[in-house]
Amino acid sequence: MGIAYRxxxxxxxxxxxxxxxxxxxxxxxxxxxxxxxxxSGEVAHGRRLLGVLYTELLDHVNAMEQNQLSKKILKSWGMSSDLILLEIDPDNV
Structure with a gap:
């Protein structure tokens, strides 16, 4: 159900x-x-997507907050900072 929502x-x-x-x-x-x-990975992905939407809506403060929360989840899994940047930052450009 959650994937269909996304x-x-x-x-x-x-x-x-x-x-x-x-x-x-x-x-x-x-x-x-x-x-x-x-x-969860789905929560990290959802926060990343929400960050993209906030960026598109020109709400950069909330976009940054969602990106930081997503990064925190990914770091807790042991993902390197370089991989996290590759995962999150290009989506917000």
Missing amino acids: DLVEAYAAVLNLKEAWTMCKKTLKFHLSRLGQN
Whole structure:
């Protein structure tokens, strides 16, 4: 169910319906948090995607916050800083 929600987020974002994408992304993140916990890959991916949406909405403070939370999850798995940058930063350009 959560993956289907995320696919919907990406579809909204692809057609630049950012408000709907943001709303659905928040729901998706809440769904994954409740079922998988703070340190799951789905939560990290959802936070990264939410950071992209905040960037597109020109809300750079919240984008940075979501990126930092995603990085924290990835670091807890032992991912190197270089790989984390490759995972997160290009999405926000």
